[in-house]
Amino acid sequence: MRYFLILICSISLGNTFAQVSRQDFPDVLKLAYQVQQAKKIETNVFSDMGAWHAYTLPAGRQDNGTFIGPMVMDLEGYWLANSVARLAVKADGKQIDLEKAQSSSHYYPGLLQQELKVAGLQISLKLLFISNREAMIETRITNLSGTKKELEIHWGGNLLKAEVAWQRDGNTLSADLGKGHRFQLRYPKQEPLLFRLEKNRYNAMRGKLLLQAGKSYSSSRIERYDLEEQQASGATKQRPFDAELKTNTARWNGYLNAYFNASGANIKDEVQRRIAVKSILTLMTNWRSKAKDLLHDGVFPSLNYQGFYGFWSWDSWKQAVGISYFNPELAISNILSMFDYQDGHGMVADCVYTDKKENNLRDTKPPLAAWAVWLVHTRAADPDFLKNIYPKLVSYHKWWYKNRDHDQNGLCEYGATDGTRIAAAWESGMDNAVRFDQALLLKNNDKAWSLNQESVDLNAYLYAEKEYLAKIADALGRAAEARAWRAQQGGLKKQINTFFYHAEKGFYYDRLMDKSWIAAEGPEGWIPLWAGLADQQQAAAVRDIMLKKEKFNTYLPLPTLTADHPRFDPMKGYWRGPVWLDQVYFGLNGLQRYGYQKAAAELLRQTLNHAEGLALQGPIHENYHPLSGKGLNAMNFSWSAAHLLMLLKEQAL
Structure with a gap:
């Protein structure tokens, strides 16, 4: 399977x-929750394989015998239930109080597990994903x-939406959630279950079992x-759980070994290794098919917001580079998910949704696509x-110069397609940064406006993109195009260093x-070092600051934003003081x-x-x-996780 190929390739090419x-790596992220409000989703959860639902572990003994959830997602997220299938057991006619069980719950990469010991029984619950649904x-x-x-064994649960009723077909329960959304509980066909349904509640009882x-x-x-x-063909053919567990274990061990054996630093410190695994889990839980x-397929910034x-x-772009260490196929898909909506002029949307009417084409985001494509390619x-x-x-690269260079001097500006100041600020990726407080909009054409401010980071990104476009052209055997891209860099480098x-x-x-x-001094001031266009003296001066x-x-x-700036305000200012790990x-x-x-190395520590x-x-x-x-x-923010994976692999500690 694909993950085995990734693992073999990473070992042969790297360390x-x-x-x-x-x-x-048990419990690198603490999972524990009890649902009180359907739309309160700010807690650690587990999802996998691009599924659009997620689960977590119980917060206390009152939920022994179940996993919490699911939380379901589309244009918004909400909890379908605190538990759709809580276990209850009678032994020799007496109800067993699972709350009194000796219990332990753990989150392993790709697997939730709960163990209970009570009344001479050991009860084990395991949850994993077997498909993207x-x-x-x-x-x-x-x-x-x-x-x-x-x-005597029972499972039961209730949906939080009282107006949603369970429907039964054999040993399968389903709930129509509206707008094409449907949730199913499929118990084994051969299991002798007696069901009792009452609108949003159900109980499934298995007949007496002699153990x-x-x-x-x-x-x-x-x-x-x-x-x-x-x-009709959407349901996966059910295999025995042990077979699914074996496949799941191999896949997740493949992810972990692909990352740790990839080219770069040999991460020996146990804390740093757990941070790396937490980062992988964050990205995989935010994966949506x-x-x-x-x-x-692509990756949400965060399913908790x-x-x-x-x-x-x-x-x-950023997520794809981090993901490429362990799942290059998803990394490629994440990039393609944005180019699916590239317009005829070359612009890539700021964001896209399950309902394309919601897509934001008022602005794009800083150009890092060629950087991401090249680094993903080196691993895929x-x-x-x-x-x-x-x-x-x-096409995307040329779009910038056609639509975001108001004075046609070869230096681009952030802007918007709808003439709004807020969309132009969004396009920078640093929405409310202090450096844009004075900027105004200028019209370039009927569908393009620019800020009256030329930004060093934007032009440094474009400088770097030319080098990555040249690398791609070389790899495709287009030597003349590669030379042309590199020829453009010389003049731009001089402009950036002279002007900014x-x-x-x-x-x-x-x-x-x-x-x-x-x-105002912010991360834009060190992007030229990342792009490699500063000279050694300039780099030393930037380092000193x-x-x-x-x-x-x-x-x-x-x-x-520097801590000595009068408008430094990390608690209220989204980009006016907080530390963002991509900029780190x-x-x-x-x-x-x-x-x-x-x-x-010291700053990373x-x-x-x-x-x-x-x-x-x-x-x-x-x-x-x-x-x-x-x-x-x-x-559980994806690009932070992606950049942690890069930092740990690239930085010598």
């Missing part, structure tokens, strides 16, 4: 280290006593969620991918078109590029040690407070 197992849950009861037991001493009983069910009309108007239920271009080695995507990358580098201050700044400097305690070298380093990556990568490995919960069981956040390390905004 060869001892193999790891998912059993080595289906989870499989096994209940196994073992008689640990020395005598036979007569058991001999030392013997086990097991039963597996499927929980399926469809967000569009279910096709193609559905409705999403034509390829209602506003992030789609695929974003900037996020997708798919020539068809390069061949098919290259013309689209060229402030020699007296030793940093790169945006400038308004009237040539006045923007008096990055290492100043009063500016960027805060408790959690490299905030998006660009900064540390840039330092390394110019030989400042020691400084980069501070990041890993001081970001709240990162070294423990906490979620990976969208951003962090630079003075306290507190996690801010969305939890």
Whole structure:
């Protein structure tokens, strides 16, 4: 299967280290929850294989005998139930109180597990995903006593939406959730179950079972969620749970070994290894398979935030690079999901959704697509991918110069398609950054406006994209095109260093078109180091500012605005002070590029040690407070996870 090929390739091309197992990484992320409100989704959950539903572990003994959920997703997320199938057991006519059981619950990569010991029984529950629509849950009861037991087994649950009623067809229960959404509980056809249904509640009772001493009983069910009309062939043929578990184990061990054996640093520190696994879990839980108007699989920024239920271009480029270490096929799909909606002029949408009417074409995002394509290609080695995507990358690159260079001087600006200031700020990816506070909109053509501000990061990204386009052209045997791309870099490099580098201050700044400097220092100032267009003297000056305690070298380093700026406000300012791990990556990568490995390593140590919960069981956040390390905004954030994978592999600690 594909994951075996990935693993073999990663070992042969990279380092060869001892193999790891998912059993080595229990509970890198703490899962524990009890649903009180259907739309309160801010908790750690588990999903896999691009499924559109997720689960978590119980928060207390009151939910022994079940997993929590599912949480279902489309344009918004909500909990379908606290539990759709809670186990109840009678032994020899007496009800067993599962709340009094000796219990343990664990989250392993790709697997939820609960173990109960009570009244001479061992009860094991396991949950994994077997397709992009289906989870499989096994209940196994073992008689640990020395005598036979007569058991009566029940499963039951209720949906949180009282108006939704269960319907039954044999041993399958289904709930029509409206708008094509449907949830199914499929108990084994051969299981002798007696059902009692009452609107949104049900109980399924298995007839009396005689369980001999030392013997086990097991039963597996499927929980399926469809967000569009279910096709007749949509159901996966059910295999025994042990066979699915074997496949699941091999796939997840493949992911882990692919990453740890990939080219780059040999990650030996146990805390850093657990951070890496947590990052993989975050990305895989945010994976959504193609559905409705999403034509390829992709990755949500975060399934814990209602506003992030789609695929974003900037996020997708970054996520794809991180994912390519362990799942190149998904990385490619994530990139293609955005190019599915590239318009006839070459523009790539800011974000796309299951309902394409919701797609945001008011703006795009900073150009990192060729960077992502090339790095994914180096791990996927798919020539068809390069061949098919290259013309689209060229069209996207040229679009910037046709639609975002107001004065036609070869330096681009962020802008919008609808003439709104807010969309132009969004296009920067740094929505409310202080550096844009003075900017105004200028009309370029009927469908293009630019800010009256030329941005150093945008033009540094475009400079880097030319190099990656050249690499792709070389790989495709288009040597003349590769030379042409590299020829463009020379003039642009000179322009950027002349126009944006402030020699007296030793940093790169945006400038308004009237040539006045923007008096704010942020990550845009170190992007030229990442792009490799600064000279050694300029790089040293930028490094010095990055290492100043009063500016960027805060408790959690490299905030998006210097700590000494009067408008520095991490708690209220989305891009006005918080630390974003993508910008940390660009900064540390840039330092390394110019030989400042020691400084980069120290800043990374501070990041890993001081970001709240990162070294423990906490979620990976969208951003962090630079003075306290507190996690801010969305939890389980994909591009943060992707950049942690890059940082750990690329940085020498």
